[in-house]
Amino acid sequence: MIVEIASRVSETLLAEAAGAGACECCGLLLGMPGLIAAAVPARNVAADPARSFEIEPATLLRTHREARGGGQQVVGHYHSHPNGQAEPSVRDAARAVANGEIWLIIAAGAITGWRVVDGDPGGSAVHGRFLPVTLSPASAAV
Ligand SMILES: [Zn+2]
DSSP states (O other), X not given: OEEEEOHHHHHHHHHHHHHTTTSOOEEEEEEETTEEEEEEEEOBOOSSTTTOOOBOHHHHHHHHHHHHHTTOEXXXXXXXXXXXXXXXXXXXXXXXXXXXXXXXXXXXXXXXXXXXXXXOTTSOSBTTXXXXXXXXXXXXXX
């Protein structure tokens, strides 16, 4: 699976991760299937933001509402791993829902993409839940 990502989204995510320091940054991704066109940073309201993330509910609600009104979709979300681990954690797997959303993880100055699978017959999914998504720079201005 290949998903295109706008360059300004990549730039925003890398800056957000760097700015969050020892805490995980998080936010939502807007666009359409196969294209991530915009990022909406959110406050991480997790009890332990250094090791987990929870998108502030008010931002979640507002973004879904505005996306519907603006003809866009919430296609996924992102968070960072300050420990540099460039794949989903066991904690991520425990809360992963196979709803088609893209997970982006920023770690060690790079972005990786993932999607949640319900079953893992091939046995290759990370923690039995996540398969990698290939991220490609968006070909057209979005
Ligand atoms: Zn994580």
